[in-house]
Amino acid sequence: MAFNSFQFWLIFPFIFGIYWLIPIKYNTVRKVFLILVSYLLYMNWKPAFAIVLLGVTLVTYSGGRLLGSQEDIKKRKRIVWLFASFSLLPLLVFKYYNFLNDSILQLLSAIGLKFSLPGLNWAIPVGISFFTFQAVGYLLDVYHKRVSAEKNIIDYMLFVSFFPQVTSGPISKADEFLPQIKSPHKFDYGQGKQGLKYLLWGMFIKLVIADRLGLFVDTVYANYIHYNGTTCFVASIFYTLQIYCDFAGYSFMAIGIARTLGFSLVNNFNRPYMAVSVTDFWKRWHISLTRWLTWQIYVPLGGNRCTKARCYLNILITFLVSGIWHGANWTFVLWGLLHGVLQVMEKILGIDPKGKYYKTLETLKPLKPLRICVTFLLVSFAWIFFRMPNIEDVFSIIGKIFTDMGVPQLSDMGGAALLMLSCGLLILCFKDLRDEFFCKRFMFLENRLTQWAIYLLLFCMIINFGVLDGGQFIYVDF
């Protein structure tokens, strides 16, 4: 059940109420309640999906317990490989089987071998990429002895299935989330208020901005042949904003809901389009995934504690995995590799945050807007790979952008929609710019009355400007 659905908001007050009514001394009952709610909400997508969620939970729990009781290095390695493989199996089968099957068949066909395996027509369990990585991340942390094996099955089940994060993240680390699950906590008004603020902001950028942008982007990208290159370029910029507002909106809502229940989830977005380099972008975008990839892929490969060439290779491999994680299509693979290549180039040029010219660049403040714009354009360009269904369309649209200039055809959006979108984007730009560069200015906005006026304005804009019919999170398909 999506957080922007009316049905969820009819149910959530009851979840909130019942949770906090359970006395603190019955913390286990609270946890069982949250597990039940999480599974019921998850099963609302499709009941059978819960079997996959439960399966991954039990496999990684068992693997963790075995690792916890085993000291022999070789045996530990065998255990982690076995259980990680089993845990990743559903992800590989549901999400990647058809892609691998088709790719292998095409390759064999290209060399004259005709061979066919049946395709799978199974729906992908919602959020499988997220909860699998979270569970496998725990297993690997136990293997590397970053955390001790969790013995309490209730705590572990809640860790994997916690409903605010199970479908679209953030991907939590065991050492930051499990302790919160274990410790009973009282209702904290301040934390609850923070949660509601995150919730409001998340819904605003999702419903008012992301979904509104999506109406135009979908129209142009589905029929890009109709439109000139400039319109396609505008659509690609809109998509850049759409995916940020969609994913960050969801994340903020997840964080907000978790806060109202007394849990702190990692902040997944830190104004990514204010990044001064692609490397900086990945410290601000989908922070929980970057963190997972850094600790579970990049560092074990050697990280940057090796030769330069090896370091560059490690970056490419890490972002190859990132691309593959995002989707079963060569477009995602290329998208990931493109980000890897851009970061390697930054390292070579010495302009990444640890590069020799970075500090010099930082002192040249007038250059900062240019660096931000260049990074924004590079990331926007890469998003084209992410969005298009196949490589042919990617290069067709890129070709159009550079060769078919003209007046942007925004009439398909409608004047009213453009106005609503502009209002939303103005608010977003103001907030992000203020938070990034002017956090000590416009202090009148912190005034209590002003704050409540802002909350009321955002709420009214959500109800009146938001796309309330049929919008869905982009990242919920992952």
Next chain:
Amino acid sequence: MVDIGYGLICNYLFWHAHSGIIQKRVYVSNEVDKDIIMFGSSRMAHHYVTNIIQDSLDMTCYNAGEDGQGIFLSYYYLQSLLNRYKPKLIVYDIYRFDIETDDNTKYISALKPFSRNVAAKEVVTSISPLETLKLKSSLYKYNSMTFNILECYLSKEKIDSNNGFQPFTKHFNRDIDLLEDNGNKKEYSVDSLKLAYLKKFISICRENEIPLLFFISPAYKPGHAQSFTAIKELLQSEGVMLYDFYEDHDYALHKELFQDQSHMNFNGAVRYTNNLIPYLEREINYNWYEDRSI
């Protein structure tokens, strides 16, 4: 209080709109009293030249077709106008999405402001039962319409100058041959709710003894439209006349007649409407309910 205040203002502006789509909806809902009423989607709005029909048949005519709309809005309009009078003929331009499954919630927007009407409420709640609760909020009722309402209220231009017909006069400057085939490539399924409202629509016309005609207007590159088979079977079983021009060679692949793959330009609409006149004449002169067994 904000919600109530907003609702009062929007309500007034909505029902007193001077132009645009809002004015058209209010007009069809509350005022239209023409002999011939035509319902449907954008293909109705852009393909049927009301002035030609009026002049040829010496009857008043109104084109209530609207972009992105179909059977749900048409059903509400029908119920609404029958409270005031009985038209002499109803024409419906039917298309694939009048029967194919898609996200029905997108059709709710147009109906929400009319939700006090029993028929509109019936449609809205059958699409989404929770709408009754949501429609208590005026901010929600006029969701995404604030600027439209303001524009339609403040503008002096009236859409009614062509009696609802909306000609495409801009030349489509893209190569229409590059466009995908218009036929159904994906598998489709019949939407049971749309089917139910289509049957209700037909049934209401029958009960009120209003002649009813269905047309499938032309397309540039028709392809094979599988869901039209289901439409034809349905209309045949209901004993309703359907005239299918979808793959008519007088129109298909004639670039000069089309705005895009699905919509004719003004030249195409004029040619098509002139060709329809004999069918409309025959239907008006036919003693519909005595001569045709249902």
